[in-house]
Amino acid sequence: MPVSNPQQAEHRPLCVIRESKINNSNIGKPINVLGKHQINIVVKKIILTFFFFASISNVYSQFEKIETFQKDLIENEITGSNVALVFKDDKVIYHHIENSKNPNGKAIDKNTIFPIWSMSKPITIVAMMILHERGLINFEDKVSKYIPEFENLTCKGEDGIYKCKKDLTLFHLMTHRSGYKYYENPEFFTSTVKYDNLKDFASDVANHPVEFEPGSKYKYGINMAILGRVAEVVSKKNFYEFLNHEIFNPLNMAETKFHLTESDRENFQPLYINNETIKGFTNELDELTYDINNKAYFGGEGLVSTLNDYSSFCQMLLNEGIFKGQKIISQESIDMMTRPYSKNDDNGFEIGFSFFVLTDPDRDGTNSPKGIFGWSGAHNTHFWIDSENDLYGVFMTRARDFSFEISKDFRKAVYSSLKSEK
Numbered sequence: 001m002p003v004s005n006p007q008q009a010e011h012r013p014l015c016v017i018r019e020s021k022i023n024n025s026n027i028g029k030p031i032n033v034l035g036k037h038q039i040n041i042v043v044k045k046i047i048l049t050f051f052f053f054a055s056i057s058n059v060y061s062q063f064e065k066i067e068t069f070q071k072d073l074i075e076n077e078i079t080g081s082n083v084a085l086v087f088k089d090d091k092v093i094y095h096h097i098e099n100s101k102n103p104n105g106k107a108i109d110k111n112t113i114f115p116i117w118s119m120s121k122p123i124t125i126v127a128m129m130i131l132h133e134r135g136l137i138n139f140e141d142k143v144s145k146y147i148p149e150f151e152n153l154t155c156k157g158e159d160g161i162y163k164c165k166k167d168l169t170l171f172h173l174m175t176h177r178s179g180y181k182y183y184e185n186p187e188f189f190t191s192t193v194k195y196d197n198l199k200d201f202a203s204d205v206a207n208h209p210v211e212f213e214p215g216s217k218y219k220y221g222i223n224m225a226i227l228g229r230v231a232e233v234v235s236k237k238n239f240y241e242f243l244n245h246e247i248f249n250p251l252n253m254a255e256t257k258f259h260l261t262e263s264d265r266e267n268f269q270p271l272y273i274n275n276e277t278i279k280g281f282t283n284e285l286d287e288l289t290y291d292i293n294n295k296a297y298f299g300g301e302g303l304v305s306t307l308n309d310y311s312s313f314c315q316m317l318l319n320e321g322i323f324k325g326q327k328i329i330s331q332e333s334i335d336m337m338t339r340p341y342s343k344n345d346d347n348g349f350e351i352g353f354s355f356f357v358l359t360d361p362d363r364d365g366t367n368s369p370k371g372i373f374g375w376s377g378a379h380n381t382h383f384w385i386d387s388e389n390d391l392y393g394v395f396m397t398r399a400r401d402f403s404f405e406i407s408k409d410f411r412k413a414v415y416s417s418l419k420s421e422k
Helices: 036-062 064-075 117-133 148-152 170-174 198-206 223-235 239-248 262-267 307-318 331-337 404-421
Strands: 082-088 091-098 154-157 160-163 271-274 279-282 349-351 356-358 373-377 381-386 391-396
Touching (some): 064 091, 064 404, 082 307, 082 404, 117 170, 117 223, 117 239, 117 307, 117 381, 148 198, 170 223, 198 223, 223 239, 307 381, 307 391, 373 404, 381 404, 391 404
Antiparallel strands (some): 082 091, 154 160, 271 279, 349 356, 356 373, 381 391
C-alpha cells in the first residue's frame, strides 16, 4: 500500500562512518580491511535498497492519476478534504488522504466520520436480504401484511386521487418502483425533526398518495425508510438494533450509526458547499439531528460512517457475502440485489435493489467492466464493487452539490492506473 507522501518514507543510511582520533600506538600496525564476504553483503544491501526505492517510485507513478484526481477536486473547488481507497486481490493497493489547505476546512484522518446519506440504502437492502434468506419475508408480500395502514393506498391520477388498483409489495420498495418519491416541506417525511420513530413515519406515509400505480415505473424515493419499519416489525427489534446485531457488529462497523455523540462531533467532517448562492465550509446544514435519543432510523439516508467501516461492508460484498469467515448473506442474494430491474438514464447503468449496475461499459467510458455495482451518497461519498477484477473502491468527502462525475472520474483514474500496471 503506498504511503500518502513519498517524502515521508523512512530513509536509513546504508552505513555509518565514525570519525575516530588517531592513536599513536596504532601506527605501524596492520589495518583491518573488509573481507570478500563482507564486501558482498554491503553490495547486496546497496542493490536491495536501490530496488526498494525504485519499486516505491513505480507505485507512486502507477497511482499518480488517482492522486491527481483527488488534488483536482480541491483545486477546482468541488470538494474540501477527501480520501480514496482501492482494494484488490485481498489487499489495499491505494489509500490516500488529500487534505484541503483551507483554514476553514478540516483535515481527514482515520477517525473522520462522514454522513453517507444514500449509501445507507445498500446496507438496508442487505438487511432485507438477511430476512429473506431466513424465510421471514417474501418480496411478493404486500407491504400491508407488515404495516396495515398501506391496505388503502391511494394513487394520483389525471382525474384526482383514487384507490390504487395494484397492491404495494416489498419488491416495489426494494426496486424504487412504489410510486413514492422524495418530498420537500411540508411533506418532508424523512425528517428527524418531524419524527422520532419509524412507526409514526410509516403511518403518515401510508396515508399519502403515490405518484403512479405501484410497479409501473421507477422513481427514486423514500422506499428504504419504509423497509426499515418492515424490518422492525419482522425482527421485533428497532432497526438500529437489528443492523447492529446482523451487520455492524459482525463487520466491525462500530462507527456506523444513526447518531453522533459529543466526541463524534469532533470527528464529523464539515460540509463544503459551492453553488450559485453559497460557498464555504459549514457545520450548520446537517439536515438530520443525529440525536442519540431519536429512533427514526431512516434506512435510506440516516447513517454516518467512516472509510474503514464502509470498506468492511464493501469487502463483505466482494467476498460473496462473507467477512473474516462469517457469512452475512449468500452470493445468491448478492446476485438478486445486483440484477437490473429498471432502466436508468442513458449512461450505461441500470438499477438493481438500490444498486447501480453497469450494463453498457462503452457508454460509461471509464474502462470499468460490465457488472460492477455500487451506489453514492448526497454529500459525494461513492463506492463500487468489481467482482471480475476482485476489486472495490471507496471515496469519501463531504461536499455539495452532488456529482456523479466524481464517481466516474474516480473509476476512470483507477482503471487507467491498473491498465498501466500490465
